[in-house]
Amino acid sequence: MPEYTALAVLSVVGTVLAEVLWLRTGIFRRAQYWIAMAIVYTFHVLVDGWLTKLSAPIVIYDEGRITGVRVPWDIPVEDYLFGFSMITLTILVWLRLGARETDRTTEEAQ
Numbered sequence: 340m341p342e343y344t345a346l347a348v349l350s351v352v353g354t355v356l357a358e359v360l361w362l363r364t365g366i367f368r369r370a371q372y373w374i375a376m377a378i379v380y381t382f383h384v385l386v387d388g389w390l391t392k393l394s395a396p397i398v399i400y401d402e403g404r405i406t407g408v409r410v411p412w413d414i415p416v417e418d419y420l421f422g423f424s425m426i427t428l429t430i431l432v433w434l435r436l437g438a439r440e441t442d443r444t445t446e447e448a449q
Contacts (some may be wrong), residue, residue: 343404345421354424357431364434366427376426383422388412 340348353421358366366372390398393413408416 341404341406343400343415343417345364345404347417347424350424351420352364354431357428362431362435364431364432364438366431372430374431376423379426380419380422383419384411387414387418387422391415391418 358364388411390396391400391409391413393409396413405415405417410416
């Protein structure tokens, strides 16, 4: 498996495991999360499609380091995986830190 692809898959596995085994925010069961991801991916496709189009690429990938699967508009599939990890981990940390702040505020009020 090419390096970039392996890292992209590892990032998704790590993100899901962080949620399921450690953070346990329940984010994957929330419709709000999936709606947010749909919005993010809509803009991701527009921007990444423009940046990676093979007819005039701004970002060029070493084809030996990716699978070569590009959908739609020449976007490497690995970009979707890294995008999932980046956005999901950010939301997970935000939720976890927010929960800690709420717990701390509740303790101080008592």
